[in-house]
Each structure stands twice: as C-alpha cells, then as structure tokens.
Amino acid sequence: MGIDVLGRGSAGYDQNRGTFNVLLSQEPAGIVTPRTPGEVIDAIEYAKAEGLRIGAQRTGHAAEPLGDLGDTVLVRTAALNTVSIDVDRRIARVGSGALWGDLVPRASELGLAACHGSTPTVGIVGYSLGGGVGWYGRKHGLQCNRVTAVELVDATGTELRVDAESDPELFWALRGAGGDFGVVTALEFELLAVREVFAGALFFPLERAAEVFHTWHELTRTIPDEVTSVARVMNFPPIPEIPEPMRGNSFAVVEAVALLPEAEATELLAPLRDLGAPMDTFATQPPAGVAGLHMDPPEPCPYAGQSMLLNDLTGDGIDALLDAVGPDSGTQLLSVEVRHDGGAMGRDGAEHGALSSLAGEFLLFGVNIVPTPEAMAPSKAWLGAMRDAMQPWDAGRYLNFSDEDEDIAVAFPAPTVERLRAAKAKYDPENLFHACHPVVSG
Numbered sequence: 001m002g003i004d005v006l007g008r009g010s011a012g013y014d015q016n017r018g019t020f021n022v023l024l025s026q027e028p029a030g031i032v033t034p035r036t037p038g039e040v041i042d043a044i045e046y047a048k049a050e051g052l053r054i055g056a057q058r059t060g061h062a063a064e065p066l067g068d069l070g071d072t073v074l075v076r077t078a079a080l081n082t083v084s085i086d087v088d089r090r091i092a093r094v095g096s097g098a099l100w101g102d103l104v105p106r107a108s109e110l111g112l113a114a115c116h117g118s119t120p121t122v123g124i125v126g127y128s129l130g131g132g133v134g135w136y137g138r139k140h141g142l143q144c145n146r147v148t149a150v151e152l153v154d155a156t157g158t159e160l161r162v163d164a165e166s167d168p169e170l171f172w173a174l175r176g177a178g179g180d181f182g183v184v185t186a187l188e189f190e191l192l193a194v195r196e197v198f199a200g201a202l203f204f205p206l207e208r209a210a211e212v213f214h215t216w217h218e219l220t221r222t223i224p225d226e227v228t229s230v231a232r233v234m235n236f237p238p239i240p241e242i243p244e245p246m247r248g249n250s251f252a253v254v255e256a257v258a259l260l261p262e263a264e265a266t267e268l269l270a271p272l273r274d275l276g277a278p279m280d281t282f283a284t285q286p287p288a289g290v291a292g293l294h295m296d297p298p299e300p301c302p303y304a305g306q307s308m309l310l311n312d313l314t315g316d317g318i319d320a321l322l323d324a325v326g327p328d329s330g331t332q333l334l335s336v337e338v339r340h341d342g343g344a345m346g347r348d349g350a351e352h353g354a355l356s357s358l359a360g361e362f363l364l365f366g367v368n369i370v371p372t373p374e375a376m377a378p379s380k381a382w383l384g385a386m387r388d389a390m391q392p393w394d395a396g397r398y399l400n401f402s403d404e405d406e407d408i409a410v411a412f413p414a415p416t417v418e419r420l421r422a423a424k425a426k427y428d429p430e431n432l433f434h435a436c437h438p439v440v441s442g
Contacts, residue, residue: 003042005073006031016076019060021403023302023370026060028069035079037185040153044183047073048157048432055434056183058097058123060300065405065436072434075183077125082186085110090191091148096125096184101291108288113194115143118294125187129178130400131355133363135199135257135290136192138225138343144175145352146190152182155428159185164351173423175353177408179435181427198265199257199290200282202272206250206327209233213318213338215271216254220361223268225343229256230294232337233325237369245279250327255293256282303334304376305367305403306383310338311360311395324389325366331382332368339363354416360395399437406437 006013007030016033017026029052032043047054055066056075081097087110092103101120107113115134117127129150132143140146149163150171160182162171173181204212216231223229231254238248254272258265262284266273273280283289310317323329325336342361349356366386368379397410409417424431424439431440 003032003034003039003046005043005046006033017074018300019063020300021060021063021303022300023304024060024063026063026066026069026074028055028072028074030073031076032073033076033079037080037151037153037159040075040183040185041157041159043073043075044153044155044157044432053432053434054183056096056179058126059099059121061122061126062400062403062436064403066434067405069434077123077185080185085112085191087112090193091188092191093186093188094124095186096123098124100124100127104291105288107191108286111193111195112191113197113287114189114191115140115146117143119296120291121296121298125184126179127400128187128189129174129176129184131176131358131398133339133341133345133358133398133400135197135228135293136194136259137341137345138228139259140192141344141347141349142352142355142358143189144178144355145349147175147187147353148190149188150174150178150184151186152184154182155430155432169423170427172353173420173427176355176412177420177435177437177439180424180433180439182433194259194287196284196286197257197259197290198262198282198284199255199293200280201253201255201293202275202277202282203246203279204252204275204277206233206235206252208275209252209322209326210319212252212254212272212275213322214315215275217313217315217318219269219271220340223340224260226259227256227265227268228340228343229254230337230339232335233322233331233333234335235332237334257290257293302370303367304370304379304383305365305401306387307363307365307398307401308387308390309341309358309360309395309398310362310364310390310393313338313362313393317390317393320389320392321364321386324385325382329385331385333366333379333382333386334368336366336386337364339365354412354420356416358398360393363398363401364390365401402437408437408439411437 053072077096080095082095100116235250236246325331
C-alpha cells in the first residue's frame, strides 16, 4: 500500500491536524496527505482494513461538527490542488485541495468569475458541495447547483466520475451533502462571463447603525437580483494586525457587489451612498478585486460564531437585532452580519441538487475573536443574545455557516432528508464516511 499514515506522535501529525479555529484540537486515528486519487483509494482501503472510518478536510473550516475523530483516518487534501479552466466552455476543474484564491484571479484575467464566497482561503470543494453562498448568488444561485461533475472515491474504494447522466441520484446527493458519500478528489463547475463588477463598502460610525440598517433593509425590498449585499456591525479590536482607521473602532458597514454597469449600480445604491459614509470604497473592478471586500481573517485564529437563516425580516427585526448587538447593547462581537440572499438562491430547480434553494431571505452570522479562555463566556453570551433576539424570524440553518453539530432536518425539507438517508443507505451502507452534519448519526 503506497501511502504513509501519520499516527499520533509521528512526524507531521501535529502539522496536519490543525483547524481554522485554533481553539479546536483534532486527534484523528491517523492522517493521510494524498497526492493522487490512487493514494485516496489506498487510504480508504487502509481505513477499512483497520476497522476505522474516513473523512476528508482541506482547511479545517467548520471542523467542530466533525466531533471525535478517534476512530477516523483524516484525509488532508492540500496536495490535490490542480486548477484548470476551459475558457470556451466556461468550465473550471479543480482538485479538492484548491482554494478560491487559486482559481478566482486566474479566471478574472480571462474575463470569467465563479460563484465564490467572501474568503479566498476557503476550500472550493467543501464550500461548493455544502451549498455555496456567494457574491453573485442572487443572480446565479448556489454554487452547488453550478457543479457539472464530481470525481470521488466511494465506499468500495472505486474511483468515480459522477454527473447528471452517469448517476443522477448520487450527483443530486453530493450537491448539498457531499462529504457523506465519498472522498471527493475533484470538481467541475460552470463559470460566469463577467469581466467587471461594481463593488465596495460603506463605513459609518456605529452610532448611525439604525439609520444605515433600515435604509439598507428598505433597499433590499426592491433591489434587483444583480445586486448582492451585506449589512454589518463591526467592532475592530485595538491590535496591530488591524489597519488604521479601523483599529479599535466600531462601524456600521454595508458591502455590495453589483453585476451591472457603474451608472446603473450607482443609481440603485444611491439611498445608501447618499447617507454620506465617511469611507466609501465603491469602484468598478475585475472579479478578482472583491477578494478582500469582506475582510475575513486569512489565517487560522481563535473564534466563536453562530448563524441562522432569517425569514420575513421586518423593520421590527432590524430593531431587535440592533438592540442585541448595536451601539447601546454593550456587545463587542467582532462582526454581526446580515446577508441578503433570496433571488436565484431562493428558487428551486428540477436540475438542482439536494440543497435546491435556501430558506428565507437573509443569512445572519455573528463571530468574535476569543484570544484568551476568559473571553469565551462573554462571547457566547453576546452570540446568545443575538440568536435569542432573532428567534421570531428563524428560518433554519445553512450548514456551511454552522459551527455546531446540527441535525440535517434544520437545513433540508423533510422529503429531502428522507431521500438523502436513502442515498446514504445505498452508497455508504456501512457509514464509512465521517462528515460534518452527517446524513445519519454515528
């Protein structure tokens, strides 16, 4: 068998078991770092021979729901990082170790864009097969429904290429619950013919949060699908890593990306920009230019977060949120954001995968950096207050944003859950694969 299995205490084990949230400590039964799909096959055969399960991971985002890995061989896919682009067909093929930062700049140079998210350092495969909520989602939908083929090794140790023709049921299940049906080695997906976007952020003093959030919320009622936006409360810590003038200051922020000419986008966003933000970064730019718009941390860090989908959000809902996390709340969460979803992300399609659409119109996510153990209790209290305030508008969960162990019934309709569990019984009857938010427990 041509693989090295890193066991506890061996050289390379600690180097390869890390997660993006450095508060977590993964201790799998073994770690494999394959360079080819053949080595993935070897890893699966090894796990089965040893009576172990197997799971896959690239960056370690959302690792907490994996739970105990004591009976699991962890496949770290970083070396499977190939990227190719078929310009004529507008199709990308990426290995399971590729990050969005490996693809987006190359595609942008070719006049193309992808339905990527807000973080260049997220793995493309995990993001895509868990759904994929991105800057172009209101116009072009969830990234999982732009996937055209999945290459994986299944529970029998067989390398497969799955698409709508070869195995429509497995292809359906993978697009929304992908990690539970095999170790994915590569993806193919559609790109967008986009040469430039109008994008940027508006920064206001936090004391103006009510005015800003209500103006933004009203705008979302009529804005076309070509515009995807986020309203945020941000409290930047006073640390050297934060640049001036953000360092140590608090803001109400609106970010947006428009797939429209600058003049048209400027007119649509005028109600917000006319509020007179002290900092306005909007400009026409290539797709690669939005990589840092959301200001996500590029390196692993200690944090705590919570999220929920929101339905029928009203002006009272905006008030409730700001009462919990706004300028008079005492909350010091790093970021509380409300993403405007809906549009194409909210529309089902017969050709879509298991996550056909997102419930609700908005996605709430709160996060705080937890630099010391003492910072965890207040962080959890602030996140809990945010969650409790928004319970009347709770529309379920988007599992890619959930750092908690969630039953899939909070993210999928009952008929979809039943169909996914039938697919799991068919394609992985021994429950070999260990994934976040498993289709079946255990």
